[in-house]
Amino acid sequence: MNTAMQAARAAEAVINRYYHGEFEVERKADASPVTIADIECERVIKEVLSEAFPDHGFYGEELGRESIDADYVWLIDPIDGTKSFVRGYPFFSTQIALMHKGELVVGVSNAPAFGGGEMATAARGQGAFLNGEPIRVSEVEDIAEASLSMGNIGALGASPAWPKIGELVGDVHRIRGYGDFYHYHLLASGAIDAIIESDLNILDIAALTVIVREAGGDITELGGGPIDLESRTAMATNGRLRAQLTRYLSDWDEARHAPRDD
Template sequence: MSYAPHLHAARSAAEAASALIRKAYRGQFDVQLKADASPVTEVDIAAEKVIRQTLSAAFPDHAFYGEELGRGDTDAEYLWLIDPIDGTKAFVRGYPMFSVQIALMHRGELVLGVSCAPCWNGTGETAWAEKGQGAWLDGERIHVSEIDTLAKATLSTGNIATLAASADWAKLGALIPRLHRIRGYGDFLHYHLLASGRVDAVIESDLNILDIAALTVIVREAGGTLTELGGGAIGLDTTSVLATNGRLGVW
């Protein structure tokens, strides 16, 4: 099945949200704290609204699960997963490591993703992928690296507080000396770097499906693998990630 119309709508929705975000970036906007003490801004809410409006106009029968406006029917045949500003803390503090994340789940399978970082590197960048059609970054086809030994590999870590408090912390400690480099690029960035062959693995232990749904499709279509840290399948309840170029035994 082709998801080209869905991808077109998702890219349009991401660009509409990004236009709002660019206008507000480093400006004045209202910031509130959610129940989990994470920030939410009026820009997050406005961006999610425009994403839903754009997608609903194209696919009125589809369901939504969004970071700010809540879950619809998560058992629906078509479910859009939306994080309008993944990296709100960065957005609030005025540094550009944040992105618009839009993914489509069809009958429980992630089939497309758009990851748009509107202010990154001054001009922004967008990665996207559709099941069976490869991964793309700003119009160029991208692939994971061919690095196949830990001694040549670069690992990037994201949020790892839960990992640090677990017995597996020692496992990460034992891994680090075997690597060529370790970095902490975080958020969308290390997945874009992984999918385009510039890092070789990513580990995170504190996230949710909305953070990585689109990036899961992008990494896989670029030739990589992405599972939960313990090896489980990515799903709506995912809270951790092990992503690699598919050639490394990292964990």
């Protein structure tokens, strides 16, 4: 975790050079944006991690896969929220996670421009932290008292599950759409109680998965399947609300939906 934090800080230095500056924006094949900052951030992250762990593999948003069959594989999204970065508002983060034989074991989520800087960290069995302070999910047990955040709802709105999700919106105490890294930080800190999200990929949530779990919460795909390299959706809760939330998503069909990069 300490090395992942060092890598995130190295990426932060790159981000600070470009944020609110002049740079070209290119489009990937799926029309999502990419900048020189994205690429440079991923390079410096890999440099830090490779120096410490030369036998580890990598799966990066911009530079692709390298030694992906290694026992240890780093999952990297150098700037998750490039659209926000380009538009000049601070809802973007660096996501770094470590997977060991298919299991996510380390997560670092760093949002350098948000509120003066916000870094969430976790390692398996060691708890979760926000800016160095321990964090824990809430103790809310009733859906009627829950605060729910929804993100990337395009596929949700087009799915047969949408009418029941509409019921859910009416049944919870409060509904918001914080999105990106932020609602996972809030959930892990006990400030909100549940998240449902579609149109994502594993690099968006790998680190956040470790953080939520180590804070005492749970996270799966919307359909209840485990988070893995092919995950495209997420349902995260404080653990106490899992069964209640699942009832509203019984019509969700995981196989119908594909990711949309950010």
